[in-house]
Amino acid sequence: MASNQNILNFINGEYTEGTLGKTWENICPLDGEIISRVHEAGKAEVDAAVRAAHRALNGPWGKMSPQDRADTLYRVADGITARFDEFLKAEIADTGKPSSLASHIDIPRGAANFKIFADVIRSIGAEFFETVTPDGQEAINYAVRRPKGVIGVICPWNLPLLLMTWKVGPALACGNTVIVKPSEETPTTATLLGEVMNDAGVPEGVYNVVHGFGPGSAGEMLTQHPSVDAITFTGETATGEAIMKNAAVGVRDVSFELGGKNPAIIYGDCDFDATVDGMSRAVFANCGQVCLNTERVYVERPIYNDFVEALKAKAESFKRGDPFDKATNQGPLISQEHRDKVLGYYERGNNDAKVVTGGGVPDMDGAYGKGSWVEPTIWTDLEEDHPNVAEEIFGPCCHIRPFDKDEEAVELANNSPYGLATSIWTQDIKRANVTARSVNVGITWVNCWFLRDLRTPFGGSKQSGIGREGGQHSLEFYTEMTNVCVKL
Numbered sequence: 001m002a003s004n005q006n007i008l009n010f011i012n013g014e015y016t017e018g019t020l021g022k023t024w025e026n027i028c029p030l031d032g033e034i035i036s037r038v039h040e041a042g043k044a045e046v047d048a049a050v051r052a053a054h055r056a057l058n059g060p061w062g063k064m065s066p067q068d069r070a071d072t073l074y075r076v077a078d079g080i081t082a083r084f085d086e087f088l089k090a091e092i093a094d095t096g097k098p099s100s101l102a103s104h105i106d107i108p109r110g111a112a113n114f115k116i117f118a119d120v121i122r123s124i125g126a127e128f129f130e131t132v133t134p135d136g137q138e139a140i141n142y143a144v145r146r147p148k149g150v151i152g153v154i155c156p157w158n159l160p161l162l163l164m165t166w167k168v169g170p171a172l173a174c175g176n177t178v179i180v181k182p183s184e185e186t187p188t189t190a191t192l193l194g195e196v197m198n199d200a201g202v203p204e205g206v207y208n209v210v211h212g213f214g215p216g217s218a219g220e221m222l223t224q225h226p227s228v229d230a231i232t233f234t235g236e237t238a239t240g241e242a243i244m245k246n247a248a249v250g251v252r253d254v255s256f257e258l259g260g261k262n263p264a265i266i267y268g269d270c271d272f273d274a275t276v277d278g279m280s281r282a283v284f285a286n287c288g289q290v291c292l293n294t295e296r297v298y299v300e301r302p303i304y305n306d307f308v309e310a311l312k313a314k315a316e317s318f319k320r321g322d323p324f325d326k327a328t329n330q331g332p333l334i335s336q337e338h339r340d341k342v343l344g345y346y347e348r349g350n351n352d353a354k355v356v357t358g359g360g361v362p363d364m365d366g367a368y369g370k371g372s373w374v375e376p377t378i379w380t381d382l383e384e385d386h387p388n389v390a391e392e393i394f395g396p397c398c399h400i401r402p403f404d405k406d407e408e409a410v411e412l413a414n415n416s417p418y419g420l421a422t423s424i425w426t427q428d429i430k431r432a433n434v435t436a437r438s439v440n441v442g443i444t445w446v447n448c449w450f451l452r453d454l455r456t457p458f459g460g461s462k463q464s465g466i467g468r469e470g471g472q473h474s475l476e477f478y479t480e481m482t483n484v485c486v487k488l
């Protein structure tokens with residue numbers, strides 16, 4: 001997938017190399033080829049983006065009616081759809097993920113994220129109270145929602161367009177302006193979106209993109225900038241902690257979607273085949289690089305052996321290779337660096353666990369031999385405090401353990417500093433609901449995984465996040481409420 005494309009910063013409606021004069025090579029994880037050179041933003045570019053965003057906030061975007069904003073965001077969504085293939089190819093080159101996945105999830109959701117929040121903003125009302133005080137004064141109170149201001153949006157690499165627009169969509173719908181810092185691994189679709197914004201008539205300065213890394217680079221500069229009013233971040237918990245420290249200066253608000261070590265609870269009375277299908281996706285989709293992926297599987301003892309065998313068969317059935325081949329359903333990991341991290345866990349597993357399947361690197365033909373591929377891997381027989389069971393790996397792997405009692409499964413599931421998502425598999429509706437209310441996570445699926453309705457609250461408990469986004473819940477972060485009290 002070699003190319004000599006230049007990826008530029010997008011500030012105030014224009015593409016710019018920036019003043020640093022530094023670039024880095026963007027590598028395709030399928031084959032290790034250089035696909036582009038990314039121009040790094042320095043302090044001058046971050047400052048310029050923040051100034052542009054404030055001008056737009058106080059200018060045309062801030063003055064636009066919610067109805068016109070919503071119409072504009074519909075045009076953005078349509079612009080993504082019109083250039084579907086370009087976005088698809090760019091996302092595949094950056095991430096290596098198969099077209100079978102990206103064409104169904106990443107790109108359509110990238111467009112849908114603008115429409116859903118345009119619809120939300122068209123339909124919100126205001127809170128209203130008629131007030132009579134004990135001494136007989138009468139007033140009306142109503143609470144209006146105003147934009148929060150200039151929002152810093154810091155994104156990960158696993159679902160680049162999807163997760164970025166999941167934040168940019170509601171931020172813009174609420175009347176804010178944004179500065180996006182995409183992951184250094186996946187800069188392309190955020191950059192391409194600048195063209196779509198211009199074509200859709202989004203005023204200059206509303207959507208800005210600065211490229212760079214975390215500490216000492218654009219990511220940190222953005223979170224330290226005193227004129228950035230709030231920061232929304234998706235990524236690792238440790239990065240969230242660093243960002244929160246910076247946001248504390250000036251008491252700026254944060255919304256965090258962080259790491260996970262998600263458990264699944266599989267009861268003996270589940271629909272076995274449907275559960276194995278669902279768990280195959282829950283563990284291995286996107287090569288295990290979705291924050292919602294399951295890495296801890298707890299199975300009721302009577303079906304434990306059968307389940308382990310059935311998931312093993314699924315793990316061994318994945319087809320790797322050409323991402324545009326419709327049959328391909330496993331891509332590589334995002335980078336050689338991430339592969340080294342995942343292979344570290346594989347090595348520990350090879351030493352300490354019973355390896356049901358995988359544990360290494362698959363043989364790949366031709367150019368794919370230089371890609372960052374790993375085998376889907378299943379372990380059993382590890383203790384709960386083993387790093388492979390306790391830490392987020394972010395690869396196509398899981399540990400499976402049997403249990404005997406419902407309470408034991410819940411206790412095991414809750415035994416983690418994370419609390420992002422779980423799935424529960426049973427045909428007993430009471431059991432499903434009792435368990436769903438007992439597992440301390442932000443998102444619970446029953447007899448499914450990653451079935452999303454964008455109006456629902458999304459986010460994690462414990463160290464998996466702060467706040468909920470989705471539908472009306474996004475308004476809590478992206479707007480400030482002002483109460484107006486009018487004496488009659």
Ligand code: NAD
Binds near residue numbers: 181183239394
């Ligand atoms: P990461 O934390 O390494 O990087 C995310 C972004 O933060 C990148 O753009 C990076 O450049 C930037 N960054 C890094 N250090 C920074 C700093 N000090 N200040 C400002 N910015 C900084 O995460 P990643 O490796 O890109 O993504 C994988 C992680 O994201 C996993 O832990 C996964 O669970 C998590 N994730 C969570 C969700 C969710 O919804 N909860 C969704 C997707 C991914």
